Amino acid sequence: MLYPADVYADARDAWSSLRRRAVRSSLSALGIAIGVVALVSMLSIGEGAKRATLQRISSLGIETVRIESAPPLNAFAGVDVTNLSVGLTVADAQRIAAWLAGRGTLGYFARNDEQLVTAANHRALATVVGASADWLPAETLRAAAGRLLLPSDNLQQRRVCVLGARLGITLAASIGTPLHTGNQICKVVGILRPRGRLLTEGTGLSALDFDNALITPFTTSPFPSGARQRGVHGMLVRLRNNSPASLPGVAENLKAILRETHRDVTNYRIVVPYALLNEARDTQALFQLVMGAIAGLSLLVGGIGVMNVMLSNVTEQTHEIGLRMAVGATRARIVSLYMCHSALLCFAGGVVGLMLGIAAALLVQTYAGWAVAFSLLGLCLGPASALLTGLVFGLHPALRAAALNPALALRES
Amino acid sequence: MLIQGDNLHREFEFAGKSITALATTSLAVTAGELLTLTGPSGSGKSTLLNLLSGLDRPSGGEVRFEDQPLNSFNDAQAAALRNRAFGFIFQTPHLLPYKTVVENVALPCSYGGIRDAQTIDERAHGLLEYVGLAEYATHYPRMLSAGELQRVVFARALINRPRVLFADEPTGSLDAENAHRVLSLLRQEAVAGKCVIMATHDAEAMRFATRRLNLDKFSHALPG
Numbered sequence: 001m002l003y004p005a006d007v008y009a010d011a012r013d014a015w016s017s018l019r020r021r022a023v024r025s026s027l028s029a030l031g032i033a034i035g036v037v038a039l040v041s042m043l044s045i046g047e048g049a050k051r052a053t054l055q056r057i058s059s060l061g062i063e064t065v066r067i068e069s070a071p072p073l074n075a076f077a078g079v080d081v082t083n084l085s086v087g088l089t090v091a092d093a094q095r096i097a098a099w100l101a102g103r104g105t106l107g108y109f110a111r112n113d114e115q116l117v118t119a120a121n122h123r124a125l126a127t128v129v130g131a132s133a134d135w136l137p138a139e140t141l142r143a144a145a146g147r148l149l150l151p152s153d154n155l156q157q158r159r160v161c162v163l164g165a166r167l168g169i170t171l172a173a174s175i176g177t178p179l180h181t182g183n184q185i186c187k188v189v190g191i192l193r194p195r196g197r198l199l200t201e202g203t204g205l206s207a208l209d210f211d212n213a214l215i216t217p218f219t220t221s222p223f224p225s226g227a228r229q230r231g232v233h234g235m236l237v238r239l240r241n242n243s244p245a246s247l248p249g250v251a252e253n254l255k256a257i258l259r260e261t262h263r264d265v266t267n268y269r270i271v272v273p274y275a276l277l278n279e280a281r282d283t284q285a286l287f288q289l290v291m292g293a294i295a296g297l298s299l300l301v302g303g304i305g306v307m308n309v310m311l312s313n314v315t316e317q318t319h320e321i322g323l324r325m326a327v328g329a330t331r332a333r334i335v336s337l338y339m340c341h342s343a344l345l346c347f348a349g350g351v352v353g354l355m356l357g358i359a360a361a362l363l364v365q366t367y368a369g370w371a372v373a374f375s376l377l378g379l380c381l382g383p384a385s386a387l388l389t390g391l392v393f394g395l396h397p398a399l400r401a402a403a404l405n406p407a408l409a410l411r412e413s
Numbered sequence: 414m415l416i417q418g419d420n421l422h423r424e425f426e427f428a429g430k431s432i433t434a435l436a437t438t439s440l441a442v443t444a445g446e447l448l449t450l451t452g453p454s455g456s457g458k459s460t461l462l463n464l465l466s467g468l469d470r471p472s473g474g475e476v477r478f479e480d481q482p483l484n485s486f487n488d489a490q491a492a493a494l495r496n497r498a499f500g501f502i503f504q505t506p507h508l509l510p511y512k513t514v515v516e517n518v519a520l521p522c523s524y525g526g527i528r529d530a531q532t533i534d535e536r537a538h539g540l541l542e543y544v545g546l547a548e549y550a551t552h553y554p555r556m557l558s559a560g561e562l563q564r565v566v567f568a569r570a571l572i573n574r575p576r577v578l579f580a581d582e583p584t585g586s587l588d589a590e591n592a593h594r595v596l597s598l599l600r601q602e603a604v605a606g607k608c609v610i611m612a613t614h615d616a617e618a619m620r621f622a623t624r625r626l627n628l629d630k631f632s633h634a635l636p637g
């Protein structure tokens with residue numbers, strides 16, 4: 001029967017004994033440390049990628065489908081297809097909205113980047129977005145002051161605008177402030193809460209900084225391809241009370257509608273943010289497999305090294321084992337002593353590996369620009385797997401120590 | 414009888430041959446006795462001590478402690494017996510190098526007997542004083558001479574107040590003066606009611622005996 005106090009006493013003795021063989025102990029712990037470095041950096045890079053993906057998806061909206069105009073695909077490269085299809089238009093948007101019926105909302109917009117916006121005493125470069133009234137709630141924009149755009153703003157072509165949070169501050173604008181952009185004047189009716197950038201990296205969508213945007217009614221802003229066609233740059237479909245699983249199906253339907261109206265010219269791009277989750281999962285799985293194999297292999301090799309060192313420790317300490325048995329150590333206590341030995345050795349390696357692993361992950365973040373993140377579980381897993389390695393590979397030497405005949409052990413010098 | 418061996422013998426298998434380490438021997442010892450085991454080198458003195466103390470198992474015969482056969486003890490019981498009822502002194506003093514003298518004296522307590530840290534500490538210091546090494550308590554073994562180390566071992570053997578002391582040539586590595594000190598201590602323990610069994614071929618040591626047993630490899634040793 002082993003009591004915690006006994007194991008604690010054994011752990012202390014084991015630690016003293018390890019410190020007496022500092023070089024040998026450190027070298028064998030190093031093998032374990034390397035395994036843990038691989039494990040910890042893999043987990044934190046994996047966690048970072050996962051969080052970045054989730055962040056991107058929540059920025060894009062998990063229950064949305066985004067449609068953006070794009071250059072026509074290869075088949076039409078270099079051919080003028082505008083007589084076949086002019087691109088995304090308000091008519092497309094209306095057709096999709098009709099198909100959606102009550103299942104969701106659709107907002108559409110046209111944008112002009114790097115537009116000079118001036119107030120009485122301030123000026124700024126901003127993205128001017130002409131949007132349908134539904135576009136703002138679909139993008140989960142909320143007013144910090146004033147209001148968002150109303151359908152009537154579009155119908156009556158009111159010269160009003162809503163400002164992104166940072167732009168509002170830059171221009172020192174408040175509700176009612178008149179602003180100039182291009183050759184137009186519009187009056188501020190709302191200032192948005194901070195929403196940040198649209199995280200579009202890796203999706204093919206164009207980026208948009210909501211906080212530096214000036215949003216006016218679509219009907220008052222210049223159209224991308226002339227007033228007659230009423231072209232738009234993009235649309236955003238936000239589904240109501242849907243399950244994400246239905247999103248790909250919705251996207252297929254939208255594609256079918258657009259294929260028809262665009263006469264097979266694929267001059268648009270449909271992105272389902274929810275599907276990015278699976279894509280990210282696939283690329284991550286490969287990375288994790290490779291790094292996991294490296295971590296597992298180095299823990300295995302490290303474990304064998306530890307076992308080797310433990311076997312020679314047991315051989316060297318044969319007399320000590322005999323002595324301990326003579327003064328009353330049971331075999332269980334000898335097993336406990338040597339299990340403590342290898343567990344402490346590996347755990348120490350694991351702690352060092354954890355710190356180096358965190359450092360390695362931070363270096364990767366700084367120099368390779370990959371997102372890394374540390375989860376508590378991931379951080380515990382490193383030292384825990386080192387400890388487990390110690391227990392697994394320490395068992396054989398410990399049992400060997402406990403199987404010694406005390407009389408014979410005492411004869412060894 | 415405190416401790417008793419009946420028809421004990423021990424053979425070792427080595428390179429296919431059987432080596433007799435101890436020819437059939439019987440003996441019985443009571444409290445207050447100081448029994449010396451003598452005999453030529455290789456006659457099995459150490460082997461007999463190991464059998465009596467349960468560090469080794471006989472090839473034949475039986476050891477009994479207070480009429481309980483040792484071979485009926487399981488590992489934990491045999492360990493507890495060595496821990497609480499037996500004390501050991503070997504020819505070359507062996508201490509754990511990474512523990513201080515007083516921690517070495519207290520080593521058996523980490524395996525049983527008294528558990529209260531303060532009692533252990535008091536008793537260990539008391540024993541160091543008894544063997545005349547009080548001022549070495551916090552030294553490390555490498556700082557002590559062989560004679561001093563052997564007295565530390567003696568103190569360690571007494572920490573759990575054993576009933577039997579096994580000493581295997583305790584004076585083997587000591588000069589006459591140190592040998593005399595250790596022997597006096599052993600004698601004192603016997604007088605105080607412990608049973609002391611000492612293997613030796615030191616004529617001086619034999620003078621401290623209350624009884625002697627001579628092992629002869631080539632004849633059956635008779636009980637004393």
Ligand SMILES: Nc1ncnc2c1ncn2[C@@H]1O[C@H](COP(=O)(O)OP(=O)(O)OP(=O)(O)O)[C@@H](O)[C@H]1O
Nearest residue numbers: 425427432433434453454455456457458459460461
């Ligand atoms: N493990 C072993 N394997 C083989 N032979 C052994 C073993 N242990 C002891 N012997 C043999 O048994 C015999 C008795 O050994 P033991 O150590 O008991 O003698 P001893 O009387 O204590 O001798 P000494 O006075 O030299 O210490 C010796 O001949 C020895 O070689």
Ligand SMILES: [Mg+2]
Nearest residue numbers: 458459460581
């Ligand atoms: Mg001997």
